């Protein structure tokens with residue numbers, strides 16, 4: 001029940017914020033400030049003198065309330081004095097800090113003036129009865145100080161194994177922007193979800209070490225962490241990165257392309273939504289059928305959410321596409337085909353995922369991202385109740401390895417995972433997340449594929465048959 005009502009509540013919050021924002025705009029437009037500066041004391045009181053002392057009847061209606069034309073008006077609230085009190089009664093300019101408007105944390109604001117508190121716009125508005133006041137939107141923000149405090153309190157109490165911190169690049173953005181522009185993986189459709197996972201080996205438990213890091217095992221061959229920017233393109237980044245890693249690993253360093261997520265983003269448009277998210281099975285299908293060029297040839301340019309039209313034909317060669325010839329060993333026959341992968345296959349258990357990474361390199365995982373994940377700073381992540389009850393979204397990432405950490409609560413098993421939010425986020429762009437308990441559904445839909453290298457290693461032939469019955 002809680003899960004079902006959560007999105008509805010999020011939607012209402014968002015709707016509330018929109019309505020409030022609209023109301024603020026309407027009010028600001030309706031409350032023309034030059035009107036407010038009009039003749040209140042002058043017009044209503046005519047040639048009668050302004051009042052001395054405090055006189056409740058020495059007032060004039062203004063915007064559904066009253067303003068005063070007596071000399072004590074400025075002792076209560078700024079806006080208690082009519083806007084023309086100084087000019088008409090005292091024959092002087094109003095002191096600038098007493099102009100009819102709002103006061104917020106020591107700052108004076110004119111009616112209509114706005115400022116931001118984190119991701120919410122606040123406006124000095126005239127909201128009926130009580131004179132101008134600061135009205136703020138109430139959207140949830142990506143970085144909420146209360147979420148950071150809540151997570152760190154639980155960490156300090158030994159209840160969880162991770163810490164939170166403000167991530168500057170996310171400050172000032174709404175949670176809904178985070179969910180739509182920092183993730184970008186559409187949930188696999190039912191037919192694909194039903195795809196039965198392959199089993200790599202019957203009995204590999206004893207061969208799996210307690211720690212593994214693909215960056216150590218294959219030094220210099222693992223794709224660095226990238227930043228997708230404000231574009232929901234994790235589907236393209238994770239696919240390109242896993243494919244790149246596997247080219248370098250399976251060709252034993254013979255081919256080491258940095259494959260272009262931009263190629264997928266701009267050209268794999270059928271059934272996909274670009275910066276609005278994509279399906280992983282479709283991304284792998286595209287990579288298998290048409291292949292990808294490298295990053296130099298199709299640089300990533302979607303940081304602000306603009307993709308543009310595909311600038312390559314579906315069927316092409318590296319030469320025809322104008323790409324620089326990839327680096328290869330002297331004497332190897334030069335590659336003209338784009339970089340293709342084999343069919344993707346799904347891995348169904350913790351030990352199968354581990355065996356796959358050890359044998360062939362990093363794999364792609366889909367996970368559910370909750371509010372508190374945006375402020376992850378280090379440690380072994382698990383979802384907390386901080387910021388729960390709001391919406392969540394699906395994201396795809398690259399699992400590089402695993403390990404175990406000793407904590408006060410005993411040993412904690414984790415996956416070592418590369419994210420695509422730049423190197424400033426988390427642990428130099430990586431995160432660790434609980435392993436073996438399907439945390440955030442991360443073990444539900446793990447995919448890998450073979451690289452179609454110029455020099456197929458023996459391993460590749462050995463396992464091809466294994467994968468076929470379970471391909472997408």
Ligand SMILES: *[C@@H]1O[C@H](CO)[C@@H](O)[C@H](O)[C@H]1NC(C)=O
Nearest residue numbers: 071072073074075076090098
């Ligand atoms: C209100 O205005 C009068 C006249 O200018 C001034 O003498 C007095 O100090 C002001 N009072 C306050 C509280 O600002």
Ligand SMILES: *[C@@H]1O[C@H](CO)[C@@H](O)[C@H](O)[C@H]1NC(C)=O
Nearest residue numbers: 143144145166167168169171
């Ligand atoms: C978070 O970082 C931003 C940008 O550096 C900063 O403006 C903001 O005040 C910080 N917020 C908190 C709660 O530390």
